[in-house]
Amino acid sequence: MSDSPTTLANEVRFRAKFLKVAFLVNIVLFVLLIGAGTALVTAVARATGASTPASDEKDIRAVLEAQAVAWNKGDLDGFMAGYWNDEKLTFISGGDITGGWKKTKERYEKRYQAEGKEMGKLTFSELHVEAFSPNAAMVRGKFELVFEKEKDEKKKTASGRFTVLLRKLPDGWKIVHDHTSADEKK
Known part of the structure; x- marks a missing residue:
């Protein structure tokens, strides 16, 4: 294998795309986690008789x-x-x-x-x-x-x-x- 400029450029593009996808996946997971946490807190509050x-x-x-x-x-x-x-x-x-x-x-x-x-x-x-x-x-x-x-x-x-x-x-x-x-x- 050679470290030709074309191979390095392809690897950099691949890593950039991978990081973008990983970043978006992390944001989606974070939003889902916050939503699930909010739903859980609300459900616990209702179940324990807490009121608004x-x-x-x-x-x-x-x-x-x-x-x-x-x-x-x-x-x-x-x-x-x-x-x-x-x-x-x-x-x-x-x-x-x-x-x-x-x-x-x-x-x-x-x-x-x-x-x-x-x-x-x-x-x-x-x-x-x-x-x-x-x-x-x-x-x-x-x-x-x-x-x-x-x-x-x-x-x-x-x-x-x-x-x-x-x-x-x-x-x-x-x-x-x-x-x-x-x-x-x-």
């Missing part, structure tokens, strides 16, 4: 909607169903910290269901949901309570802002921390 941010936001908003509906029916137990029934639940309002589900419920009973008190009509607005992970989220929003029986116009409504932290627990999304601030009366 859109469905999580819908479920989180449903917790708050159910609370407002229960409140407006005078159903404090239904309202409290949106909270984590645990002693580690925290509720902050008016400079006070209330710890635990039972004490939080007692606070609501004293403030809204005691003699001469009314629960009023509750609405939430300006809700902003932000998921931190598949199992943790925060909601910021505004609340308004309208007291139909109140004669004093200054006390007829109560409003303010709130921030709640939620965790996805086995029984669904629950509020684990609530920080509510009432608007100042002018």
Whole structure:
């Protein structure tokens, strides 16, 4: 065999074609691998019950909607169903910290269901949901309570802002921390 210029040129052309084909095959294999990996991750997430941010936001908003509906029916137990029934639940309002589900419920009973008190009509607005992970989220929003029986116009409504932290627990999304601030009366 001789190393003639023609033989070397043919070998260089062959190697160039081979490298182009190998490069294209590697790209195709890479794309297929990424696609298969994405499909696998999606399948595992669905099989393990992981949800999408859109469905999580819908479920989180449903917790708050159910609370407002229960409140407006005078159903404090239904309202409290949106909270984590645990002693580690925290509720902050008016400079006070209330710890635990039972004490939080007692606070609501004293403030809204005691003699001469009314629960009023509750609405939430300006809700902003932000998921931190598949199992943790925060909601910021505004609340308004309208007291139909109140004669004093200054006390007829109560409003303010709130921030709640939620965790996805086995029984669904629950509020684990609530920080509510009432608007100042002018």
